Amino acid sequence: MGQFLNVALLVLRKDVAIEVKSREILYTTLFFAVSCVLVFAFALVKEGRVVEDASAGILWIAVAFAGTLALGRTFERERYGETLRALLLAPAPRAAIYVGKLLGIVLLLAVAEVALVPLVALLFGAAFFARPLLLAGLLASGTIGFAAVGTLFAAMLVRSRSRDVMLPILLYPITVPVIIAGVRGTVAIAQAAPDEAVAAMWIGLLAAFDVVFVTLALWTFEPLMTE
């Protein structure tokens, strides 16, 4: 167990070190998320006011789209340097490599969300911060769920020629429960009278999703990455 965690943290440290040096994925992902928010603003703002509940949807779609981009880029980097093979050849449990990559993506998206949530709240006058703890719970459990499925698929797609189109095609139908739970939970928090029970219920569903899909990914990562 100690070695497992060590390997996972080493992979995470490697990714963070590369990212801190170049900041490429963070900047591009964040800029992409902001452009998404603007595109949706033009679609959903009517006479200067945003359609009811749309701000929660805009936030989550921006997170999902930006997340897809970040997933693609992280593994593209590994492919470019031919380093994924080196990682897989390392005498370390494969699942630990998955966990390290997953933590890296979650961390990256968390940083992006720190900027994105206040921006969406400000632009659309949404009361996201009425229940900050519940919001943090929703974002954390939702991001982990999305990244858990995404990291596995992105890792598998490294070898595929059509990886750019395949990732969103595979990822979105399967992560729909995350989007629904995230959006409905955020709406419950941001409405005039925040409904804590509903938000907590969605967090529960997201937590169950996380447990099931992280377990499945840990379980399938080894045979999937074996050539």
Added chain:
Amino acid sequence: MTKRYFVPLLVVTAAMFAYAPILIANAPYESTMGLVQKIFYFHVPSWFAMFTAVFICGIQSAIYLFRGRAASDRVAAAAGELAVVFGLLGLVTGPLWGRKSWGVWWQWDARLTIALLLELTFIAYLLVRKYGGPGSEKLAAAVGIFGMANVPFLYMSVNIWRTIHPPTSVVPTLPAGMPGPFWFSVAAFMLLLTILMTLRVRLEQQRAALDELYLALEE
């Protein structure tokens, strides 16, 4: 073994499909929906067949992934395709009924949305198989497993999100005269699924055998 049972199975299924319209026509009319309710005899069975195919695909994908059994991959491929076919059947018959009884072609109702999402998942499965390039079988297997594991989550999330579809409790509380034709149709659809699966798996088997022969020839 499959060869011996295939022809009798085909005959029985053909006979059942030939007789089903008569049985459905003679079934009593539903009091409020009238004639449109008859769609239920092939709409619901096609969903039964789809869900069966989804679970076959998921389980066989897992067997392929962990045991490396090529035969399981072929069964999963066939099941994935049939899940899309039967799903499409449900997605076509559903709106036909919806237009008559809700007045609109499509509603963002829980069960419709779940069906559409599952259909999308398995279309994605087929796309990966076709365009994923070398090694896409494993990728597809992961999609099959994740697609199956996602069913309860889709079910819960979408159900809480919205519901106007007649509840699943419709089936156990059918009025007299309806369960007979209904279960007959379900059985016919399940047999059809079995037959199509057998044919499709056989095709894949022969394809694999042909590939092996080519390889042997080259050596």
